[in-house]
Amino acid sequence: MEGLTLALVPLLLIAGTTGDTVRFGVILEDQNPSEPYSYGHVGPAVELAVQRINREGWLGPHRLMAQYQKITKMSQYTALTVAMGMYENDSGNLDFFLGPTSEYLAQTVIRLAAFWKVPVMTCSIVWRLGVKGDPRDDGNYETVVRTVPTSGDLGKLVLRLYQEYDWTRGFQLYHKGNDDDSCYFLQSGIWSEWHIVNEERELEPLTHESIAEFSQDEFNLTDPAGRREMDKRFADELERVKAVSRVIITCASAPYVWRLMKVAREMGMTNGDYVFLIVDVFDHAYLQPDTWIGSEDNQQERRDILDAFRAAFVITVPRPDTPAFREFSEQVREIGKQNFGFDSGETLANPFVESYFNDVLLYATALNGTPGYNYTNGTEMALKMRNVSFIGKEYGIS
Structure with missing residues (x-):
């Protein structure tokens, strides 16, 4: 008790x-x-x-x-x-x-x-x-x-993008923490809706080979060693992506998405050959300075990573300004x-x-x-x- x-x-x-x-x-x-x-x-x-x-x-x-x-x-x-x-x-x-x-x-x-x-x-x-x-x-x-909106609604929206651009494959890369399953449930909605329509739409099935989880809790981005470990993990997963899909569906906190796009740019994956669908329900902060951990003092790197976001769709709930x-x-x-x-x-x-x-x-x-x-x-x-x-x-x- x-x-x-x-x-x-x-x-x-x-x-x-x-x-x-x-x-x-x-x-x-x-x-x-x-x-x-x-x-x-x-x-x-x-x-x-x-x-x-x-x-x-x-x-x-x-x-x-x-x-x-x-x-x-x-x-x-x-x-x-x-x-x-x-x-x-x-x-x-x-x-x-x-x-x-x-x-x-x-x-x-x-x-x-x-x-x-x-x-x-x-x-x-x-x-x-x-x-x-x-x-x-x-x-x-x-x-x-x-x-x-539910995670199923999100899945329907993602599939509308797939239909619009005639995509057929996907790779899910997302954060799953011990006490934070939000990204897991969001991705589950996409996965479930995908399997409802994959036969009539001729989508390639999502399998264990096209899904990758990571825990943000394991990587301390305020520590240079933690950033290097995170970058290596992302590089390994993106290398897997190349054999599976040109569309990457991702969900994580803003600083981690920032690192992902940094690594993707370094691997030559932000020039138009690949698309990143960023599911953003919570942060609304991908392009804000306080998420640029590790790039604060490198103006050129910040410009390069911001440019890498040209290869991304950010799916979010807008706030009325x-x-x-x-x-x-x-x-x-x-x-x-x-x-x-x-x-x-x-x-x-x-x-x-x-x-x-x-x-x-x-x-x-x-x-x-x-x-x-x-x-x-x-x-x-x-x-x-x-x-x-x-x-x-x-x-x-x-």
């Missing part, structure tokens, strides 16, 4: 308690505060949404109250215990859940929420999680609502510094922050359109939130 105790932190209550109260549990990972979906990043956006909804009276006679829980021990048992402790407490049962994001944790909470018949909103990207008709569903995903979105991002950052003791440093909020903010507004929008503001039927509330589009009037977020 010691590990579990360390994984839990006291609850933080947001908003008032007068009148009728709609209570929801926010379960957020905090093992690595730098992750874009961590407690410090997302919590302030949730608080901002709660403040707005209560201030503007979106819920009629009701008020919204968020109950937060951080998870620092990334295990399904921890997620199960946290969710059960939040749902069944002296204040009464929760009306819906927000988060978590990590795939295995999210699946645990989603299954519990389906059993309790309460909605759960998550930005988990795992392939087909909660897709209607999924043979693995069996009622487990009845109340889940997701507001981000508008005055309204910058204002939203600044407000989230200020709440983080004042109420959460965390400065994200983001001038434009990342997609997870934006999505979880939208999740709270989406729930309020659905409840606002429910006769009598009746939120007790969780299954019905989940259905009301699916396949809905809206644009936030205040921030221009959609």
